[in-house]
Amino acid sequence: MRSITLILAATLSISISAVASAECSADPQPANFDFTLKDMHGNDVALAEYAGDVILIDFWATWCAPCRIEIPGFIEMVEEYGDQGFSVLGISIDDPPDALQSYAAEMGMNYPVLIGDGRDDVKDDYGPIIGFPTAVIVDREGNICHRHIGFAPKEAFIEDIEGLL
16 A cells, blocks of 8 residues: 555646635635644644644654655745744654654654554545645635645745745
């Protein structure tokens, strides 16, 4: 299953946005913040803590090559936009905490890395998750405004978030 998903993610590069601008669609889907996930250190992280921020939720895996390419851009965006109320939450879909800790250290990840293994409830609410990476952008009002399925360049994410900040 992993190899099929990886091939899909590597070859599928689509961005699903309601409008070409960085604004949210006229009929956006509300984001569900009623989830608490463990981070890679075993701490509880409630998604509700991030309500009011512009949030990029990235569903990814350590074995996913396109995920590895996107992560440095997310790190840079947190550095550039974090003080404006922008947050990234990385939800690993199937990696154990020890693998995530070493991977996050290697990559220099400066945002919460959460455990998504066994959390189909979260994947279903923010999905469909049909390939990796899948990124969802939530505005300050709690609406899912944009989705990127498969690799997207940093510039595509910046275009989506700048109008929401």
